[in-house]
Amino acid sequence: MVIKVFLASSSGSTAIKKKQQDVVGFLEALKVEYAQLDIACSEENRMWMRQNVPQEKKPSNGIPLPPQIFNEEGYCGDYETFFDAKEDNAVFAFLGLPPPPGSKEADQGGIVQNGTHAEETNAENGNVDDSIEVPVTEETAPAEEEEEEEEQEEEDLQSEEEEELLQLEEEEEAEVQEPEGASRYVSP
Template sequence: MVIRVFIASSSGKLSIKKQQQDLLGLLNVLHIDFEQHDIAVNEEDRRYMREHVPPDHCPPSGIPLPPQVFNGEKYCGDYESFFDAKETNSVYAFLGLTPPPGSKEAAALAEQS
């Protein structure tokens, strides 16, 4: 499966820009392959993101905001979920990926077994 990150390149909200940079930066640092989908320039990507984010993960307005993360067709979460995973060293679990040997997450899984 491919990790797909839905972003908005022309967002006027500084908080969204920072969240996108944080998420994409960590994926790059961890050498996790991903596809970036810009909802600001591609209507099909915008429609897909809005239709596939579960209703219980949408804000009160009902319209999900980027960044949103999917593993293939499976919804992983929004920035808040990603941030929580980052703080608890469970980014690979958040993404539905097997952690690489030697990572903190792999060591934590080994301790649990």
Template sequence: MVIKVFVATSSGSIAIRKKQQEVVGFLEANKIDFKEFDIAGDEDNRRWMRENVPGEKKPQNGIPLPPQIFNEEQYCGDFDSFFSAKEENIIYSFLGLAPPPGSKEEEGETAPEEAGDVTEEGAEGEAEDEEAEAGEEEPGDDEEAEEDS
């Protein structure tokens, strides 16, 4: 079984690029066989990805953004699903793969703090995203400070 990761190699969105890099980096680091499919340069890949993401998993605008992850033809999920599975140490189940012998997932343990460098790296990226979002949502604080003066 081959894991398929649909990416956009020429994405203008830094957030999308970071998410794609995190998925690909995790799969490489854990020696999980996968193949990348570029939706930016190949209309057939883009069409296949859009048609095979289940309706209930599509965003409101109906167009799923990369990265999208499949095991052959079976939809696994998007980045948020991937990240949650990684944090809960159930990534092999998420990908539809048997966990390797001796893995935390095989033993039924789910301690995200013991997941290692990859989790910390992922949490770092999430923190940066949250900081960026928080910076956009706080202009009202400045107005309140001016009123108090």
């Protein structure tokens, strides 16, 4: 299974660049095999990405921005869903990959080094403990306000990024329409 990360190598948006670097850096740290597919240099990659992001996951203008993450042909998500999975120690589940034994995600799933589940190991040893308590925390109003502010910043950023992508596309179209060897200089 190959993880595909769709990126824009020539994005003028520092936010997009940061998000792309965050995804790629984290995948490298986890030693996950992935392929970087550039949508800025390849119309084929751009069209494939746009067509394969589910409609309900696309922004209001219908144009998904990089980074977008796929497992082969299956859509995993965008940066926001990747970030949420990272925060929840669920990146392997997000990517549709089995977590390696000994990882936080495997520990959460109860998988121990030999591939058996922790419940099986405890039962074999006669240690059955049903009294595990999980603390529950409630979100506070300031956290909600911060989330709303982040969403507004994201919307503003997305509008800026969409403008840059449209400008990039217009420049590419202009280059295609201009005959080869034609000069842009017009004599007075």
